[in-house]
Amino acid sequence: MLIEFKAENFRSIRDEVTFSLLASSDRSLDGNLIELDALRKNDRLLRSAVIYGANASGKSNVLLAMFNLQKLVMTSVRNQVGDSLPFEPFKLTPQCRSQPTRFSVFFVRKNIRYKYTVSFDSTKVIDEDLYYYPNKREALIFERRNTTEFKFTTDKRIQNDISKRTLDNVLYLSNSAQQNYAQTLEAFKWFKEELRIIGASTLSEYGELTIEMLNQDAGSKEAILRSLERADLGLVDVTASIEDVDLSDLLITIRKSLPRTFNRDSGKIQEININTFHLAKDKDGKEYNIPFDFNTEESEGTKRFFSLIGPWLKALSKGQVLFVDELELKLHPMLSEHLVKLFHDRNFNQNNSQLIITTHNTNLLNDELFRRDQIWFTEKDADVGNTNLYSLLEFQVRRDQNILKGYLMGRYGAIPFISS
Template sequence: MQAWTSLLVVYSQGCACNRPPSRGNCPMLLSFRFANHRSFRAEQQLNLMPAYGDGDEAGESAPQAVPVVGVFGANASGKSNALGALTYMREMAVGSDRAVEPGERLSREPFRLDVSAIAQPSRYVVDLLLGGTRHTYGFVVNDARVSEEWLYHYPVGRKRRVFERDGDEFSWGEESGRRGDLGQIAGITAPTALFLSTVARFGHSRPEPDPANPQPLHDTYRWFYLANRGADSSLGPSVLLDNSRADAQRLRHLVVDLLRAADVGIVDLVLLPERINFDHVFPEHTFHGLAARLRAGSEALIPHRIQFAHQGPQGMALLGLQDQSTGTRQLLTLGLRAAEVLGTGATMLVDEIDASLHPILTAKLISLFRSPKANPLGSQLIFTSHDAALLGTLDAEEILRRDEIWFVEKDDEGASSLYPLTDFKPRKEGENRQRRYLNGNYGAVPNLSNHLFEQALATRGDSDDAATR
């Protein structure tokens, strides 16, 4: 499994456009606060700043933000909703200027188990480290519109306003620059759109941040744009067929090497052309002989399908993606996403990271983000899981540090709360967190009733007997 790290190191360096690894300038999520989103009624905070100082964890110097956060909890406790809140904020920041047609209401999902909460606004705030400078961006929305929006940054540790929005009224900071241009863009910002996404669409964006010439608006937008890309399956196995990507060949080699390292029985990847009836596509009478030329020139455009080579007793056998196990397909998808994220210094969100994967594979994926060698650009991974094994150790090393573990629990009124393991003052060594969690010491476990389980199954059995009489 050590091969995983070296393979993704090579790929991430190839994706990083030869940028030198400088963790001081790495974009990082420092904290995320949100309120009135799905099962979360009160404001919650996911804090990614380390809880322990230099040298507290195995002689490591403390980073400015932890590279990994794992969120654990029972089924239906709200783990997915916590990640969903950050995903919603990202979608609004990137596409709110195009998401809502004029006259339509804003899409949001407030806490619906309390009638009073439905009428209350929802709030989302991130603290980011961009170019070595802290930025705070947030907004408040109700069903009708964006009611508030703001962006601050903290050069040399002092709070500076970039812009503030109250309804349709905007105010600018002294260092905002090009106020006339920003004022014009503010004038065309729809009530249901964020100014951040509107200025990115109509302003002058740039592909890379420039620490020597910071632009808080564009640098903040870029963090959201890169965050969680590929979660919509655009970085799934089909990307291996996309020859328009400059890194297509490298991706294919990476996939083969990763699958070999994971010991899933795959030894190679083959792209086979689909069979096309050109006589049907380009009949002979088409434009007096043009069909023959079109047929000849279309060979490069023939679609392909992915085949995976497995070693058998008589040699290699080719099997399609649909013939692979669910775990292999999950590993393939997560491996592709991780390679992309590690090469851009972005943030990756994964709901139920352990789904269909062996705990060792899941732990190895997590370790890639914690390794400075595999993760030179400071990418971050935030995931949810039910797998208590991830609270333990692998090869005598912690899979997750104490300040990388969070829990979600739902109260009797159906409202979720988010809290860290550090609230329980865990010891650095000698504490079996996996066992303590399963024993309920940290909460966030199902409150099961053996009696009700047995009663429900007995009732079902009686019903089945009655139905067969």
């Protein structure tokens, strides 16, 4: 579970911004809250949060910052001497281009809190440290300063050996986990297993994960079909497959009507076949299923929902933290609300999964869906051009005040100012 995330000097984010899923003292909508033994006394976590803002205000960059941290943790161990790191500093202030990017994340894994921080530029990791809180007391796992200066309090011989084999452009967290060092492995697994980030342009409309779940077992397929039925898309069944294409026969087998994707993990071209089934009646009124071609005969909204429902159900079943950029794309507002409510419903969300979305769908701005501490905004600084991230809590909105009306009137900022 995610507690808090901080980012500094990344894309449109110049000064440090903090995104927190720690709940306020407000007791409304307690179904939206998570209580854990691992947290400090009286602390609770939120099951979801929503980020609003004008176009180009930096909403997506908040999610992209978390994605880049995850990618860095997962892939830096592959770096060779001289390979560059994904350094994307704030460009509108000249001195920021020579300063490091810095990320910090607080999270819970197996009922233990962790705090991980890293700063880096294009050539090297500069600072890096990992703390954890067994028995709710802070303990250092490792500390890295000035790229090569390490400090350890436990397993000093083992960790010193690992540090000597850690390149300047490789995270110690990644390298030590790769070498199966137990103290860092759990933190690494949180990034690998419990964090999933879906960008507005990175989610395939063909829903490879949904297809995988359809073919996984009967229970998974039933869950997919039940969700599609609840969404009122008119589907009664779906069959789908993903098959590797033999490159030697590619020119012969290409058929423009069939979608293909390139799987970066396997380096293979894959052919995706999806057939949906709708209910029809013959002249005697007898019902039967008739197949539709998913690629050419289904609506864009149906394709979008199909691609989302796999990651959605997996996140709910695995207790994952799910980030989704621009949830409302091609979806009816009521479908977006339905997807959010699944994370708030303890019957569906039994594993304390969390959802963070960016959206322009103002229909979600209501007291029956989100608490005030779940609503966030991004706004560009008019003078410098950097992103500011802040919570609705900062405005001390009265309980009887209409949040949607206040937002559209510009009381909280984060809306476009369109010249006449």
